[in-house]
Amino acid sequence: MSSDPRQTSPWSHRLLGAGLLAAAVGAGAALPPTTPPATQGSSTAATQDSAVLRQRYAMLLQKKFLLDREKKLKELQLALAGDDAPYLLFDLADAEIRIIIRTTAVHTIPLERVEIEGERRLFSAVDPPPDWANRTYHLTGKSGPPRQAERIVPGTGAAKTRDDNPRAVTPEMLGLPAGEDLPERYTLLFDDGMAVTLDGVETGETSWLERGITKITDVLTPPELPTGDRANSVRVWVRLRLARELSRSLYPSLFTGMRAMFRMPGDPRL
């Protein structure tokens, strides 16, 4: 080391440089980062665009599902309309049964309750298969009293309807009910394991006890199937509750071979 006071030592230079450097780094860290304006705006815009696109995608996807379903229903209806025989539309969305000829609804019956279950098991009930409403069915049988057509004895037929016969007395004049005794609770068996039970009940208010008993009875006593059919051959069971008189009045309109289709909740209208 020199004794000359005008000379500084090399360590002091190094210390001074390190101190200046540290001061510069600290000052730089304290300053806010300077990013180019264009890069910052585009990432926010990209996020917003993506959200808009996803929203549009979701909207279109929902629309596609609805269109798919509407197309399916209209194809089924077109197939049924090709024949002029009446067919059934079980509208489970609006809770109605409609008898339709071609595309014209000729008769509509409101329902009070709609339930669907799949195949019955001993200690459980499974869900119905997902695609069961994607086809038409035809009626193979219905439960209820067997009907035999009445035969006219030649020579006696016209006399019963003669209005000019003073001794003719019709049941109507006597106030007797016309028509046969029709069932109010019956099951329609369609092909491919589809069954629909119509349960005609008294309409109006029912107590919780009555509702509970009815529900338990429903589970414990399976509806009667047309003769010769077993309950475990049913894959899908639709149970409909409606007014007693409506259930009875519908019965004669149902014939073997009658076709049917189903409209589910959420389905677009036909």
Add this chain to the structure above:
Amino acid sequence: MRGFIRRTLRTGLLLLVGGAVAFFAAGWLRTSLDRRTHPRQVVPAAEAVALAAAAIPGADLPDALARLDREVRALTSQMLALDRKLLRYRPTNPYIVVDTVANRLLVRNDGKTVREAICSTGSGKVLDDPAGGRSWTFSTPRGEFHVTNRLDNPLWRKPDWAFIEEGEPVPTRHDAVERFTEGALGEYALAFGDGYLIHGTLYTRLLGRSVTHGCVRLGPIDLKAVYDESPLRTDIFVF
């Protein structure tokens, strides 16, 4: 002492078994009642659709969206084609609906009922010809028909079954005088094919009942109104 133990064990066992049975029965009942599904929607809920949209990677989103858009357009176009085909089955205005169970005849215009009349329809009875192998079932046929002829003061030409039903000999000639009866069909008639008519009746007391040989009978006032409202080719739906 031993008997008491035996009785206690037996009672305990019965209670155990009974309890187990009740437990399983309750479980089955609860499961059955729970699993009795009320109808589920076939179209997914909005939340499920939003999740599906969120699962698509951002880079793939524009392509996926374009693809979906094309599918929706194609479906819309297919729907229009289906609608055109279904439109061919649209009924005339007005049209007639015959309910053979309730014995009601309705005249509808644009789906709204403009007239409701009590009628009589086919009895469903069967007549067998004792002489030949012929048999007739007297039902009103179901389906779609059209007014093919409009008749004023129609004459009834009695078919063979009408003679057989009354136990009378069947005339050999189709144009035999005894086949023709005036007034039996009322003042008007609308023919809808295969010999079936909507016509009047002498048996007005029996309106509302299924008593005819297949034709549809109306009272005189309703008959006039329906006749006036139904030109040729009017649709008739019978169920």
